[in-house]
Amino acid sequence: MILVTGATGRVGYRLLEALADTRAEAVAMVRVEAKGLDLPGPGENLVGTFDDPPAAEQLQAFDRVFLLSPSSETQAELEIVFIDALVAAGHRPHVVKVAADGFLDPGCDVRFMRSHREIARHLDATGLPASYLAPAPYMEMLLPAAAAIRREATLYAPAGHGTVGFVAAADVADAAAQLLTGPVPPAGDDPGVFTLTGPESLTYANVASRISAVFARQVRYANQPEDRAREELLGAGLAPWDAEGMLELFAWIRAGGAGQLTSHVREVTRHAPRGLNDWLEGSRAAFLEPPLDGAAPSY
Numbered sequence: 172m173i174l175v176t177g178a179t180g181r182v183g184y185r186l187l188e189a190l191a192d193t194r195a196e197a198v199a200m201v202r203v204e205a206k207g208l209d210l211p212g213p214g215e216n217l218v219g220t221f222d223d224p225p226a227a228e229q230l231q232a233f234d235r236v237f238l239l240s241p242s243s244e245t246q247a248e249l250e251i252v253f254i255d256a257l258v259a260a261g262h263r264p265h266v267v268k269v270a271a272d273g274f275l276d277p278g279c280d281v282r283f284m285r286s287h288r289e290i291a292r293h294l295d296a297t298g299l300p301a302s303y304l305a306p307a308p309y310m311e312m313l314l315p316a317a318a319a320i321r322r323e324a325t326l327y328a329p330a331g332h333g334t335v336g337f338v339a340a341a342d343v344a345d346a347a348a349q350l351l352t353g354p355v356p357p358a359g360d361d362p363g364v365f366t367l368t369g370p371e372s373l374t375y376a377n378v379a380s381r382i383s384a385v386f387a388r389q390v391r392y393a394n395q396p397e398d399r400a401r402e403e404l405l406g407a408g409l410a411p412w413d414a415e416g417m418l419e420l421f422a423w424i425r426a427g428g429a430g431q432l433t434s435h436v437r438e439v440t441r442h443a444p445r446g447l448n449d450w451l452e453g454s455r456a457a458f459l460e461p462p463l464d465g466a467a468p469s470y
Contacts, residue, residue, distance in 0.1 A: 173237065173352075174230070174235070174264075175190070175198065177240055177269075178207070179199075181311055182340045183199075183237070187210055188211040189345055189347075191212040191213075198216060199216045230262070231261070234265065236264045237267050237347055238250060238254075242283050242413060251289075254266070254293060254294055255297075263298075264300075268302070269343065273428055274291065275288070275364065281422075282419055300360075302362055305365065305366045305367065307429060308336075310340070312337075313326075313337075317457050317458045321458070328392070329422075333426065333427055334374050335429045336372045336373075336432045338367050338436070342444050349440055367436050369446060379391055397421075400417075400421070401414055404417055
């Protein structure tokens with residue numbers, strides 16, 4: 172039985188879809204029961220949170236656990252509490268944790284990667300069988316730029332000339348589904364680490380060209396000063412800690428940290444990674460039509 176945390180997010184929701192397609196037994200952990208009403212699958216949900224995990228006897232029902240929580244200042248603390256609950260349950264499930272490309276690089280000082288590094292050190296020390304998915308920046312990271320593209324035909328980002336191996340959230344979900352339904356790593360083996368990227372390493376100027384081609388509208392890229400980017404991130408509703416993390420991420424991109432490509436999506440999922448053009452086609456409504464509720468974008 173598989174326990175899926177982060178089930179209402181972009182990756183977790185698609186993971187539940189993929190598991191339902193294979194008829195795998197999966198249960199979503201949700202904060203309140205109402206959050207699970209529209210999730211894919213048979214509708215079996217477990218109420219719990221990272222800081223108040225389900226009881227040991229409930230956790231013992233799951234031999235595989237998908238671990239994903241939102242980036243936040245307390246992410247490491249919360250995931251470590253949850254990992255300790257799994258250890259205390261005593262049944263040693265296989266944990267598939269979503270981290271981020273760069274989390275194993277001690278020279279990468281982006282706070283999001285530092286949080287994942289801290290969690291991984293703790294998880295490895297427990298001896299639980301573990302696998303790590305380390306995705307490149309998601310293609311979905313481009314969605315908050317849609318409003319400016321509609322209004323001004325401009326893609327703003329403080330990315331300089333750095334390249335990014337953007338990966339689709341759906342590919343990360345597909346990889347997670349394969350690991351969660353495949354063989355459990357043998358006891359004592361080093362955790363597997365799968366760095367998930369798309370098929371191309373693109374600058375933001377390249378991305379603007381792709382948007383222009385897909386939507387038949389000329390879009391330019393404007394390299395945004397950090398101060399202006401910070402102002403927009405905070406204005407979009409991000410907490411200061413998250414906004415500074417995004418600026419660190421873009422600094423890492425400018426320095427060339429995000430440009431690597433791997434074959435891990437194909438190796439794990441047995442299909443090619445989705446390209447940016449295909450992802451844009453599937454996201455056409457987001458780029459061409461304003462959101463109905465006018466909500467602030469979520470990075």
